[in-house]
Amino acid sequence: MKYFVRIGDTELEVELVERLGELLVAVEGESLAIEYEPVDALGQVGILTDGMSFGASVEGDGERVAVTIAGHTYHVEIEDERERAAHAAERRATGSGGTITSVMPGVVVALLVRPGQEVAEGEPLLILEAMKMQNEIAAPGAGVVTTLHIEQGRSVGTGDKLVTLRDLEA
């Protein structure tokens, strides 16, 4: 089984093979001896690798996983081969322009644009308030506002759609 793991700006390929009740692990083709024992059902795991011991912890299922080793948390995104293909197809479909999503949960305190309005790169589209701070969400590039997915005063979660822009040339 192949997994593609994104961490920060890099992507590493991890291959797992079950054989005779054991799991073979290779990161970027390099075999890694690892003993992985869950301590509880909450995420504490005991790790032994290359003679070293770690009381690590791991949370999350599916595509987003957080691993904490010695206080440092490594946030990774994992795709298997099937998911990787699906995501690539998705990216091809959207092209440039596209929909701006919220990178944090918050409340839309002001909407500064209307559908049909032309906006320049960097022009503020709306103000999102989170943790008592107001953040201007700016247009990533020049375009025309096609859809507002939100209303003033509405709460949004991480990943929620905010505004869709269409490329000026399109």
Place this chain on the structure above:
Amino acid sequence: MFRRILVANRGEIALRVIRTAREMGVETVAVYSEFDRLALHTRLADRAVALGGSLPSESYLVGEKIIEAALASDAEAVHPGYGFLAENAAFARAVTDAGLSWIGPPPDAIAVMGDKIESRRAMQAAGVPVVPGLVDPIDDAEAVVVAAEEIGFPIALKAAAGGGGEGIRIVREPSEIAVAFRTASGEASSAFGDGRLYMERYVERARHVELQVLFDHHGGAVHFGERECSIQRRHQKLIEECPAVVVDEGLRERMGAVALQAGHAVDYQGAGTVEFLFCEGEYFFLEMNTRLQVEHPVTEMVTGVDLVREQLRVACGEEIGYGQADVVMRGHAFEVRVNAEDPASGFLPSTGTVKNLRLPGGPWVRVDSALYRGMEVGLNYDPLLAKVVVWGEDRAVAIERMRRALAELNVGGVRTSVPAALVVLDQSAFRAGEFDTSFLEGLDLSQPHGGRVELAVAIAAVHRHTAARRQALGADRGDRSGWVARNRMDRNWPR
């Protein structure tokens, strides 16, 4: 001493007050919003009164409900903690008007120090040094453009009624004024109902040094030395320490005297903090926080004084009972704030359920935490989840102790500020004491630190694989099957 007090707060600070009160034989009454029915402060107090509502504006910010709860539960005094109504002069007045004691400074002192303009005037009159800037608040961007020519860039725009970093914007050139004014004024309006701003010169490469002070009702006053809180972003502190690297004994004596002067000028009573901008030996009054500070434990670790105990003693009329010479600072302490936020993406707030939790321990490690397994971290409350505080005989020992403690800590289910603190503690400039308030913002926190990327990636993949396998097999949810992977089959590795 009081027989019973109400703690008008939540989170780690409510627990902090409850703990000392219990040690003093003082009963505590917790108040809680619906969201906090199972919070630790609700469970650990002697009594608990529901305020109803889930938002702060329906619960912890409603003075009438809190006073009603205090009277109904027969409390004699109210401790406000920090945040919420702690620096609300009208609430302090309402508490005393209801016949209760207020564990904090007199309402008039709160009012003067809570207003940036008034406090600046009062401090200038009292001979306390202040930063160059306009004394009067400004309500339109045009006026900022005009005044900026006299004061010079960069300029800080701050809410006239603000505090804690809300509504503050730094402007480096005239073209930035319009946007900065609009957002800062908007934040100030929504947070305080007052969109007026105060402008002053932004002192660059400044360090944040603050003095802990205590005044009793009999004219007695002492200071407990300084704390340095320069490791911050967006004016929210991440790491605090006591003492400050840049303050020696002589300077401490002088700054302490100035801080007491500042308090005396407003007839201060109780515990408070006088904040200074510190730049190359010069220091300017920033503001006075008329309450207990988040970072007060570092002072407690170094002086051996329980500041909450002192607050309670002074509030019920006792004299301080010792002099400045009796305050002895020993060793060095650090505090790291465990906030629910993601350092890798600009410290954006993080929400979730804390399922997995491991707190540090061991010698000279103190954890002031409101965390528990199953706790929901939402957006409606302060992101501070816990504080890790350590003491060491000197700064270098304390730094290593903090790194050790943070390596033991694990808060699963939300992202926290801890990895950022570990990066700071690792920097040679920080370890040499060479930093200012822009230090944290200058670090690249977008990439993983810690040097165990391959191992982390392998663990993540095994975790995912195990979860998928368990699901496929329909195994028990509690199943804890482990894996042993060996590399003895290397030669047979399928390529």
